Amino acid sequence: MKKISIIGQGYVGLTIAAFAGEKYNVVGFDKNARIVKQLNQGISHIEGVNEELLKTLVSKGKYRATSDETEIGNSEIVVIAVPTPLTMDRKPDLSYIESACEIIGKNLRNDALIINESTSHPGTLRNIIKPTIEKFSTEERAHLYSISPERVDPGRVDFNQKNTPRLFAGLTSAASEKTREFYSAFCDNLVEVSSPEVAEAAKLFENTFRQVNIALVNEFAQICHALGISVHETIDAAATKPYGFMKFKPSAGVGGHCIPVDPTYLAEVAEKNNVPATFIRLANSVNREMSEYIVSRIERDHNLNVVGKNVLVVGVAYKPNVADTRETAAELVIEKLRNRGALVTWHDPLVREWNNEQSSPLSGADITIVLTKHEIDSELNILKSAPYVFDTTGSIIGAHRL
Numbered sequence: 001m002k003k004i005s006i007i008g009q010g011y012v013g014l015t016i017a018a019f020a021g022e023k024y025n026v027v028g029f030d031k032n033a034r035i036v037k038q039l040n041q042g043i044s045h046i047e048g049v050n051e052e053l054l055k056t057l058v059s060k061g062k063y064r065a066t067s068d069e070t071e072i073g074n075s076e077i078v079v080i081a082v083p084t085p086l087t088m089d090r091k092p093d094l095s096y097i098e099s100a101c102e103i104i105g106k107n108l109r110n111d112a113l114i115i116n117e118s119t120s121h122p123g124t125l126r127n128i129i130k131p132t133i134e135k136f137s138t139e140e141r142a143h144l145y146s147i148s149p150e151r152v153d154p155g156r157v158d159f160n161q162k163n164t165p166r167l168f169a170g171l172t173s174a175a176s177e178k179t180r181e182f183y184s185a186f187c188d189n190l191v192e193v194s195s196p197e198v199a200e201a202a203k204l205f206e207n208t209f210r211q212v213n214i215a216l217v218n219e220f221a222q223i224c225h226a227l228g229i230s231v232h233e234t235i236d237a238a239a240t241k242p243y244g245f246m247k248f249k250p251s252a253g254v255g256g257h258c259i260p261v262d263p264t265y266l267a268e269v270a271e272k273n274n275v276p277a278t279f280i281r282l283a284n285s286v287n288r289e290m291s292e293y294i295v296s297r298i299e300r301d302h303n304l305n306v307v308g309k310n311v312l313v314v315g316v317a318y319k320p321n322v323a324d325t326r327e328t329a330a331e332l333v334i335e336k337l338r339n340r341g342a343l344v345t346w347h348d349p350l351v352r353e354w355n356n357e358q359s360s361p362l363s364g365a366d367i368t369i370v371l372t373k374h375e376i377d378s379e380l381n382i383l384k385s386a387p388y389v390f391d392t393t394g395s396i397i398g399a400h401r402l
């Protein structure tokens with residue numbers, strides 16, 4: 001049975017490992033020793049990765065997590081699934097990809113297929129991954145290179161690795177062929193495109209499409225409020241059109257590792273090629289400014305004074321039913337409230353601990369702001385938690401809404 005190694009055992013890498021483990025011997029390499037230890041005990045830190053399956057794979061010797069980079073040696077396939085975040089000044093940060101390439105270059109002593117699943121700008125596979133691996137290889141190697149951008153939507157149950165169509169392209173036709181063979185073991189619908197750059201650009205465009213449409217609906221929410229009409233009812237009305245309209249919901253902004261981040265990769269590469277990324281930059285700032293809009297709406301409802309008020313933020317995860325707080329809009333909302341003198345605590349039954357603070361009980365506040373509502377959160381308890389409840393999700397009847 002083929003040995004494959006997956007670099008990075010987070011949302012993407014572990015999800016792939018769980019599917020691939022049924023057909024291949026999988027080594028999950030991660031720099032985080034705590035995660036590695038848990039994974040080898042069959043404990044999953046990712047929603048959607050079934051612990052029973054993980055335990056079975058570990059006990060059958062089909063999956064092993066490790067922090068020892070030499071263990072990726074002799075793999076026939078290596079999948080890169082490391083973060084591609086933004087730096088502090090919100091520029092693309094490819095340092096994790098470069099580090100993964102160094103590890104691959106130094107430790108892989110046979111010719112292998114290298115697949116990148118991390119999201120990055122067009123040209124990353126050809127101009128960064130391949131040359132970096134070659135630079136660190138101790139001897140000349142004839143690796144094959146391909147890209148297959150990940151589309152996993154954490155917490156989602158109707159679409160998974162098996163039934164979500166997967167784009168892929170190799171640098172050579174041999175790489176494409178082997179990539180198809182690899183994924184066809186656990187994915188039903190493989191879509192080959194003509195170059196890695198098309199696959200890389202398609203991934204960025206998918207998430208930019210969401211970013212721009214979310215910004216549009218967030219702006220629309222502000223217009224509707226100023227006009228005294230319900231944005232929710234208006235969107236539902238527009239969505240009765242059976243073609244040419246796609247429903248997006250207003251919110252406190254975008255979060256997670258993809259939507260607030262990937263469009264900036266596209267904007268940067270556009271501007272480097274002297275093309276203005278006007279829409280993308282604007283969408284980004286409209287979404288980031290939603291926190292200011294929400295806080296000022298609440299302030300206006302309290303005679304422009306929230307000083308000393310106990311404000312409870314419900315939901316610091318960036319979306320319902322996951323514990324992921326990366327790039328969460330809660331960060332900006334809480335910062336802005338604290339800057340205005342409010343005493344802010346937060347409640348999130350899935351996150352529990354975040355930024356060195358603990359989740360607080362859902363009660364006893366002057367003001368409750370709902371940013372994310374998990375299924376296990378009771379609407380009734382949210383409504384009872386404060387005399388004034390502002391719901392940015394639009395789902396709680398009886399609350400003040402966006």
Ligand SMILES: NC(=O)c1ccc[n+]([C@@H]2O[C@H](COP(=O)([O-])OP(=O)(O)OC[C@H]3O[C@@H](n4cnc5c(N)ncnc54)[C@H](O)[C@@H]3O)[C@@H](O)[C@H]2O)c1
Nearest residue numbers: 008009010011012030031032081082084099100118119150
């Ligand atoms: N999370 C999503 O929903 C999602 C969806 C599609 C695509 N992606 C893309 O997939 C990539 C991975 O994202 P993720 O959400 O899985 O990230 P993650 O933070 O959940 O996991 C990444 C893991 O990589 C490890 N790591 C970092 N550098 C490493 C290195 N040099 N060697 C070994 N391990 C290393 C980290 O310890 C971490 O456990 C990103 O490019 C992201 O944009 C993510």
